[in-house]
Amino acid sequence: MESKHRWKGSMKSIGRHIDPEKEDQMECVNVKIEIENKVRRILKLVKIVDQGNRDNRMKIKSHLILRIEDFHEQYQSLYSLYEDLRGEVRKNVSKDKFISTSETIEGWSESARRVAMDEGKRMVHREDDLDGPASSFNSKIETLFEEKRKLEERINFTSKEAKELKRKNSELEAQILELEAVSKQKDDPFSALTKTLEENQKNYKTRIEGLEAQVKALQLEINNLQTQKGDLEQLLLCKTEEGSSRVEDIMKRVNFLQQELDTMRSQKGEVELQLEKKSNETSNYLIQIEDLNENLRNEQRTIEEKKGLKLQVEDLELEVNSLNTQKTNLEEQITRINDQVHQSSVEKEEMQRKISELQTKLSQKENELSAQIALLEEEVQNLNTELDALRKEKNRLTFELEMEKQNSSISISEMEKEKVELTEKIVEQEDFISKIKDEQKQQSKSNFQMVERKVEELAIDFRKQFEDNLRILGRRIRVAEQLIAENKEFYLKTKEAYEQENKQLKERFGKTELNVKELSSTVNDMLNSLDTVRLKFEERTTNFLNRISKVSCDLQFAKDWVMRKNEEPMQLKDDSKVDWILLDNNAE
Numbered sequence: 216m217e218s219k220h221r222w223k224g225s226m227k228s229i230g231r232h233i234d235p236e237k238e239d240q241m242e243c244v245n246v247k248i249e250i251e252n253k254v255r256r257i258l259k260l261v262k263i264v265d266q267g268n269r270d271n272r273m274k275i276k277s278h279l280i281l282r283i284e285d286f287h288e289q290y291q292s293l294y295s296l297y298e299d300l301r302g303e304v305r306k307n308v309s310k311d312k313f314i315s316t317s318e319t320i321e322g323w324s325e326s327a328r329r330v331a332m333d334e335g336k337r338m339v340h341r342e343d344d345l346d347g348p349a350s351s352f353n354s355k356i357e358t359l360f361e362e363k364r365k366l367e368e369r370i371n372f373t374s375k376e377a378k379e380l381k382r383k384n385s386e387l388e389a390q391i392l393e394l395e396a397v398s399k400q401k402d403d404p405f406s407a408l409t410k411t412l413e414e415n416q417k418n419y420k421t422r423i424e425g426l427e428a429q430v431k432a433l434q435l436e437i438n439n440l441q442t443q444k445g446d447l448e449q450l451l452l453c454k455t456e457e458g459s460s461r462v463e464d465i466m467k468r469v470n471f472l473q474q475e476l477d478t479m480r481s482q483k484g485e486v487e488l489q490l491e492k493k494s495n496e497t498s499n500y501l502i503q504i505e506d507l508n509e510n511l512r513n514e515q516r517t518i519e520e521k522k523g524l525k526l527q528v529e530d531l532e533l534e535v536n537s538l539n540t541q542k543t544n545l546e547e548q549i550t551r552i553n554d555q556v557h558q559s560s561v562e563k564e565e566m567q568r569k570i571s572e573l574q575t576k577l578s579q580k581e582n583e584l585s586a587q588i589a590l591l592e593e594e595v596q597n598l599n600t601e602l603d604a605l606r607k608e609k610n611r612l613t614f615e616l617e618m619e620k621q622n623s624s625i626s627i628s629e630m631e632k633e634k635v636e637l638t639e640k641i642v643e644q645e646d647f648i649s650k651i652k653d654e655q656k657q658q659s660k661s662n663f664q665m666v667e668r669k670v671e672e673l674a675i676d677f678r679k680q681f682e683d684n685l686r687i688l689g690r691r692i693r694v695a696e697q698l699i700a701e702n703k704e705f706y707l708k709t710k711e712a713y714e715q716e717n718k719q720l721k722e723r724f725g726k727t728e729l730n731v732k733e734l735s736s737t738v739n740d741m742l743n744s745l746d747t748v749r750l751k752f753e754e755r756t757t758n759f760l761n762r763i764s765k766v767s768c769d770l771q772f773a774k775d776w777v778m779r780k781n782e783e784p785m786q787l788k789d790d791s792k793v794d795w796i797l798l799d800n801n802a803e
Contacts (some may be wrong), residue, residue, distance in 0.1 A: 253285070255284065256282060
């Protein structure tokens with residue numbers, strides 16, 4: 216029954232191996248029918264092999280052996296054809312997924328091949344699972360490259376704009392110096408040129424503020440990139456260290472298993488030699504059995520041969536027990552390796568959980584930074600409103616200063632006119648007095664004293680009025696000069712504050728430009744280091760997966776070899792029991 220199931224399984228496997236897309240359909244059907252007919256004949260011979268006399272059994276056995284060898288040769292030819300077809304398909308589907316598995320399963324039975332193929336598929340799934348985080352790291356690194364390129368473009372644009380603003384600033388400073396020289400020469404600081412200068416300064420300040428906001432945004436983006444770089448470097452370092460430690464452990468285990476495989480192979484060679492000896496001995500036993508059938512009278516000789524056969528059976532049983540112990544040891548090693556693989560999968564899940572936690576922390580930090588950016592923008596808006604209020608106050612004061620200056624100039628001109636009029640009146644009065652004196656000389660001496668007294672009174676009144684007017688005029692001139700001095704002092708203070716603020720803005724712009732250059736260089740170094748780390752990580756993961764697949768194939772091969780070797784002693788034991796039964800029958 217076991218042989219029948221075995222032949223049916225081989226028939227199913229051969230039916231699976233024949234590819235209907237590569238071979239002709241009618242030829243495949245004919246081959247399958249021919250193979251089924253051969254299997255039916257072999258099964259019929261197996262059923263009647265124990266029937267009839269000895270000569271018939273020997274003929275049936277020899278005929279059965281020939282049929283089995285013919286079937287085995289046809290099976291080998293079909294399997295070689297299947298291997299060729301599968302090689303062609305494998306070139307189009309996947310390059311090196313099952314090479315090691317297909318090389319090691321050539322000499323196996325069909326059940327062992329199916330187990331190896333399943334193991335290879337599981338290893339491919341494991342490799343796909345490991346390719347998942349590697350592809351996610353590659354996608355992250357590609358996004359970082361894209362962000363780096365955008366940042367470099369923005370940095371180049373801002374640097375060009377900063378150079379243009381520097382050039383305009385130098386031109387404006389030259390214009391300021393020229394305007395100051397013109398204002399000193401003409402004593403007219405509130406001309407139309409100062410208005411254009413203030414407008415240019417306002418535009419310059421607004422553009423400087425916009426550049427500062429852009430530089431702050433770039434700084435925040437670069438800080439985020441640096442944090443992402445640190446996190447990725449830590450993750451890559453941890454994974455590379457863990458991978459290297461695992462690879463070292465697996466290499467040690469592989470070396471140990473390789474040594475055990477070498478010992479097993481040496482033991483296999485010895486067992487094969489012993490099996491050849493046993494096969495030779497069994498052939499000798501058959502000859503001896505024929506001699507015993509012919510020479511039944513020599514019972515003593517048969518008894519001695521029985522004793523020898525019993526000893527050999529005991530030796531075979533001992534060998535079977537030793538092979539069973541070796542099998543248990545190998546199974547324990549396989550379970551340990553499976554436990555280690557499970558532990559590595561658990562560690563991988565733990566790493567994925569840590570990565571998710573780091574991503575949540577990163578999102579929280581980004582939210583905090585966005586809140587801080589909003590607060591800073593509010594502060595900038597408040598400062599802008601305060602600056603607008605100060606500018607309005609400055610414009611109001613300059614307008615008042617101009618009005619005061621105009622009023623003072625008008626009052627001074629009026630005073631000068633009054634002064635001229637007074638001097639003219641004085642001249643007229645003096646002329647009038649001189650005329651009166653001349654007339655008085657001609658008049659009588661009696662009226663001279665009275666007229667002289669009137670003239671003196673008029674002169675005193677005129678002098679008092681003139682002195683009062685002079686005092687009022689001097690007071691107004693002093694007030695106007697004081698207002699002009701105060702306005703000039705305010706103008707100088709505002710000008711000095713503006714120059715100091717302009718100087719600070721230049722220093723800050725230079726510092727930000729240096730920081731942007733340093734950050735661009737650090738970003739380039741970071742991305743280069745990430746490239747090297749990514750390449751090393753991919754190389755180590757591929758080596759690690761190749762070694763794991765090779766070790767699993769070797770272990771599966773050893774396991775199947777042990778199973779076959781365990782089955783062979785049992786088969787020999789069954790054959791020896793049959794021989795004993797035949798000997799007993801012949802002895803009777």
